[in-house]
Amino acid sequence: MTEKRPIWTRSFINISISTFFLFAVFYALLTFTPIYVLDGLDGTAAEGGFTASIFLVSAIIIRFFAGLILEKYGKKRILVFSVLMFALSTVLYIFIDSLTMLLLLRFFHGIWFGLVTTVAGAIAADIVPPERRGEGLGYYGIAMNLAVVAGPFLALTLQPYLSYSMIFTVFGVIMVIGFFCALFVRVDEQPVVKQEKRKLTFSDFLEKRSLPIASVGFFISFAYASIITFISVYAQSLGLIKTASFFFVVYAFAMLVVRPFTGRIFDSMGPNIVIIPSCIVFGVGLISLSFTESSWMLLLSGALVGLGYGTLLPSFQTLAIQAADKHRSGYATGTFFALYDSGIAIGSVSLGVFAGLLGYSNLYLVLGIFVLCIVFYYRWVMTKHRTAA
Incomplete structure (x- = not known):
């Protein structure tokens, strides 16, 4: 061994x-x-x-x-x-x-x-x-x-x-x-070699093989934008603004508890056994937020979001990097975070419009169901990727 x-x-x-x-x-x-x-x-x-x-x-x-x-x-x-x-x-x-x-x-x-x-x-x-x-x-x-x-x-x-x-x-x-x-x-990297001038191509900006899993990250970060943008406003509307300050503390604690185990399981048993349950838990956390009426429910939702979303980000980043050759890890990382940040930016703006139409409670319910549906999209992306490989 x-x-x-x-x-x-x-x-x-x-x-x-x-x-x-x-x-x-x-x-x-x-x-x-x-x-x-x-x-x-x-x-x-x-x-x-x-x-x-x-x-x-x-x-x-x-x-x-x-x-x-x-x-x-x-x-x-x-x-x-x-x-x-x-x-x-x-x-x-x-x-x-x-x-x-x-x-x-x-x-x-x-x-x-x-x-x-x-x-x-x-x-x-x-x-x-x-x-x-x-x-x-x-x-x-x-x-x-x-x-x-x-x-x-x-x-x-x-x-x-x-x-x-x-x-x-x-x-x-x-x-x-x-x-x-x-x-x-x-x-440890190879010395930089001066390259001849050439025409720029798509691969000079994005890593094509990392795009499928990066697109899954885009949809997840789109949903997560509702947490970082509106959680304090939502808590204030519920009269739970003092509890809101502990939301991310509980989130971080829950994430820290599972992180040492999920990474090892990812390496030994594959990504699906980590990513699919994490997606489900994240979705349930958002749905739980939609029904929140008390402090303990808000903190429970924070724990579920931490358990789910806190595991998804490094898992998707790992898959994006693994999809590319080692010397293109920079392209793979840039591709993943370009789509991830885009999800946050677009979500922060567009979800504000939806919150005005639906109300925050209904918004979190819809987003929770949306995240559960992402599981099927992720499965399709992974199946297509394996078939292509």
């Missing part, structure tokens, strides 16, 4: 910590920027929401070019440079004094977020032993999931006590630490 190669190497630990800090700052800014627009810049709620949209737009755009950039300049070089630029962009918030400047900075900041998350995900996949990729990327995904709780908690905790410039300074310091962690990530 061959000995298992380790996952928790120094490089894997450093890329995970750097990713955690990056996503913590991302979610902290996502929570804090609308508050800054309303109170610091005398803007409107719509303008505050636009700061999130414009950030995601630039992140999605750069993902289509990320694979080409990584191939041309190398993963380690792009990792260090993009983390540095993300950190510098974070520091620049200190000097913002108008809405126009803020929107321009958010667009600029999103470029580096899209690039760094693509290259970090590709490097994490390369560092992890191929036979333990499901388990390894599951652990790596914990960094992103914990940041969902840590980022907003930090922003909302600091907000009553510190000035806006001091809070942005704290975010900048966190990213400086993330930058130093990125410096110590070791990447």
Whole structure:
């Protein structure tokens, strides 16, 4: 029996910590920027929401070019440079004094977020032993999931006590630490060879073999957009706003409990035995939200969403990377997150319209049924993929 190669190497630990800090700052800014627009810049709620949209737009755009950039300049070089630029962009918030400047900075900041998350995900996949990729990327995904709780908690905790410039300074310091962690990530890659000029093709922007599973991720993230966008508003309408602050805490705890097991099961028994039950649990969690009337039901829904959705993201990312050749892991990661971010962006806007027509309760019911139907689409995608292979 061959000995298992380790996952928790120094490089894997450093890329995970750097990713955690990056996503913590991302979610902290996502929570804090609308508050800054309303109170610091005398803007409107719509303008505050636009700061999130414009950030995601630039992140999605750069993902289509990320694979080409990584191939041309190398993963380690792009990792260090993009983390540095993300950190510098974070520091620049200190000097913002108008809405126009803020929107321009958010667009600029999103470029580096899209690039760094693509290259970090590709490097994490390369560092992890191929036979333990499901388990390894599951652990790596914990960094992103914990940041969902840590980022907003930090922003909302600091907000009553510190000035806006001091809070942005704290975010900048966190990213400086993330930058130093990125410096110590070791990447085994071939030296970058200068290529002759040629006509760009579809494969220079997206990994064709990763598109089918990325499309499943798009629909899942579309449904998940209802959680990150409307859960606090929904809880407030139910008179449960105090409980809402613990929703993502329960979500993160439930995800942490199952993550060590689901990754190993993914590697040893295949993706279906993990993804199909997780889809069902996520769907049931959304349906449970639609019937929520008390605090315990809201927290139970948070646990179900954490058990389901928290497992789906790293599982789909693993499948997207496994579908491509090793040297195209950057293209595969960029393709997956381009569709994933698009689902979040489109869902955040369009579901707001549906919420106005249906009400939040009915919206979550419809989305729960929608996620259960995704199981059949996933089965079709996997069957077609195996047949083609």
